[in-house]
Amino acid sequence: MTDPHLDLAARAGVADERALLSAFADNYRAIFRAKVAGLSEADARRSPVRTGTSIGGLLKHLRWMEQAWFQRVLADEPNLPDRPAGEFFPTNEDTVESLLAEYDAQCEISRRIAAAHELSDTGVHHNLGEVTLRWIYVHVIEETARHAGQADIIREQLDGVTGPEI
Structure with missing residues (x-):
């Protein structure tokens, strides 16, 4: 079964700016998720690279990255849990299923927050200062795409599986 998000970017070729940014964000979220599909618990933690980067770790990071940009920066929501060190x-408690569920839930929160704002609406980042939703979308697309590429290489090294083309 093909993920319905995987061709969103292609179908958004003549879309307005919001639809285009949203489609590309969802496209790369789906691409990353597809790279996790069928991954064993052991392989989700395994790292074939010196840095210790694993697909499970990238997935966990992407969940926190989504929260940081959409909830913390754009929506300025107080009392969010801190990003774990x-x-x-x-962790030992994390499973592929739980990490995917947390990521999916966080992406849905991000979508709801983005839908409630104009592309020119701003939030304040502790280092960068004021950033627009437009900027946040571009950054989230860039970061998710970069980590999807890393996951593709790691997955190929682990079990030879390559995912959808980026």
């Missing part, structure tokens, strides 16, 4: 490393 080891956000790139799954």
Whole structure:
């Protein structure tokens, strides 16, 4: 079964700016998710690279990245949990299923927040200062795409599986 988000970017070729940014964000979210499909618990934690980067760790990081940009920066929601110091490393309690569920839930929150704002609406980042939703979309697309590429290489090294083309 093909993920319905995987061709969103292609279908958004003549869409308005909001639809285009939203489609590309969802496209790369789906691409990353597809790279996790069928991954064993052991392989989700395994790292074939010196840095210790694993697909499970990248997935965990992407969940926190979504929260940081959409909830913390754009929506300025107080009382959010802090990003864990080891956000790139799954804990013993983390499973592929739980990490995917948390990521999916966080992406849905991001979508709702984005839908409630104009592209020119701003939030304040602690280092960058004021950033627009437009900027946040571009950054989230860039970061998710970069990590999807890393996941593709890691997955190929782990079990030879390559995912959808980026």
